[in-house]
Amino acid sequence: MENRRKNIKLSKYFFNQINSRSSIDLVIKRLKKEGIYSVDFGDIDFLSRAAAHQLVSLHNKLSNEGIDLTYVNVSNTVNSMIEKVEKSTTNSLKHATFVKHLNITEESDLKDFLMQV
Amino acid sequence: MIIQTTRDDALGKQLLSIRDFLLEVNPLIINSKMVELDFCAYQYSPPLLGIFFAAFLEGYPKCQAFNIASTGYLNYQYFPFGLKPEDIEEWEQLLDAYKSKSYLPLIRFSTLKNDYATQTRNNVISHVNLMIGRITGMPANYKSAISYLLSEISDNIVDHSRAENGWISFQYYPQKGYLDLCIADAGIGLLQSYKEYKGEKDYSHISNHLEAVEYVIKGESTKDMQERGYGVHTSREILLKGLKGKFVMFSGNGLMIDYNLLDFQCHYDGTLVMFRIPCGNYDHNFGIYSFVE
Numbered sequence: 001m002e003n004r005r006k007n008i009k010l011s012k013y014f015f016n017q018i019n020s021r022s023s024i025d026l027v028i029k030r031l032k033k034e035g036i037y038s039v040d041f042g043d044i045d046f047l048s049r050a051a052a053h054q055l056v057s058l059h060n061k062l063s064n065e066g067i068d069l070t071y072v073n074v075s076n077t078v079n080s081m082i083e084k085v086e087k088s089t090t091n092s093l094k095h096a097t098f099v100k101h102l103n104i105t106e107e108s109d110l111k112d113f114l115m116q117v
Numbered sequence: 118m119i120i121q122t123t124r125d126d127a128l129g130k131q132l133l134s135i136r137d138f139l140l141e142v143n144p145l146i147i148n149s150k151m152v153e154l155d156f157c158a159y160q161y162s163p164p165l166l167g168i169f170f171a172a173f174l175e176g177y178p179k180c181q182a183f184n185i186a187s188t189g190y191l192n193y194q195y196f197p198f199g200l201k202p203e204d205i206e207e208w209e210q211l212l213d214a215y216k217s218k219s220y221l222p223l224i225r226f227s228t229l230k231n232d233y234a235t236q237t238r239n240n241v242i243s244h245v246n247l248m249i250g251r252i253t254g255m256p257a258n259y260k261s262a263i264s265y266l267l268s269e270i271s272d273n274i275v276d277h278s279r280a281e282n283g284w285i286s287f288q289y290y291p292q293k294g295y296l297d298l299c300i301a302d303a304g305i306g307l308l309q310s311y312k313e314y315k316g317e318k319d320y321s322h323i324s325n326h327l328e329a330v331e332y333v334i335k336g337e338s339t340k341d342m343q344e345r346g347y348g349v350h351t352s353r354e355i356l357l358k359g360l361k362g363k364f365v366m367f368s369g370n371g372l373m374i375d376y377n378l379l380d381f382q383c384h385y386d387g388t389l390v391m392f393r394i395p396c397g398n399y400d401h402n403f404g405i406y407s408f409v410e
Contacts, residue, residue, distance in 0.1 A: 013236055015243040019268035020275060022235040046246075046261060048268035049347055049409055077261065080406045088410060094336040094347065095410060096354035101327075102379040110382060114129035117363070117374055 005036045011043040018047045021054040028058050034066040042073035052081040119155045131165045139383040157184040162196050164286035165391050168299040171197045171223050172284050176303025176387055199225030202241045212244055216251050224285040228275045252289050253396050258403050262355055265405050269348030270300045270390050278304025294397050301389040307333050307368040314339040326369025355408045356392050365391040
């Protein structure tokens, strides 16, 4: 069965980075139902969080369509991003969202504030 | 209307230049059929001003630019219409020619999702990252941060702005020890993106631009897929806590500088994001994955 696994080399489409959701979509839409694939991350040293999320989300959907997908030649950095996204599916709490409201109404105060930036 | 620029790279000064321009031009746009913008005095284009005017001209076809210098520095920057990689087969070589400069040309990338535009956009962003690394000499862990910032914000433009193009500008200041990286669009802005949302979540309470900026930071995405909305606030945290840089986001009249949100008392329909990143004294222990959620 593994001999029928088709290799999809991402570096055939992209340079060394996958930077967007649509980049993942470009590859995924080429997969056929009931197909068996290896997504080859060879020469890819960065996967954006958005792209990793798209991949993880679609992977589950593809499994339901009978598509067997594995990842090969995954660098440590790419693996770190995939793991972060997979972890967020069970805990989607967002940190670092602090916002401090500045109530500046006078133009002179606004200029004073900006000149200190 | 004569367009002014500034050689002062203080962020506040550049933001005030943008504000002064918008306060003057917005009433003219409302009351006139055409507004002529004279760039005779615009001899220097810092990345924030350059990207702002480029995106503004794209978004307001009623405003016509003239007297833009056709030789020299502005020409190398491809100001104001940008270098459009989808239209230039040899865009990689063109960008490579900037390796000995301290800036890159204004880049105008398509937001289309067909295969060609997607592949080109992905690879342009990769190559911009590569060029920033070459120009600044920054180590790999900092290059990953640039990759993160650029990819997340540009992808937001593709998914949310409804703009035809996104923009990237970059300048390195080796004497001052930092770089400026800006990403912008002439799209519908953050508030309108929430207003046009049709889905299961309720964003009807988001009624002004400041609230829209705040909700973007809090990770409230207008895409229904779960576990979205991480790009902007983690980018901000990587920049502020990890890189010790400065963060600017401007949409409508909402202006965010670092963690501070205020009424900019002027209006821009699109969205503009700027990262100012210190260079040198690199922390070898820094890594983006301690910030990624």
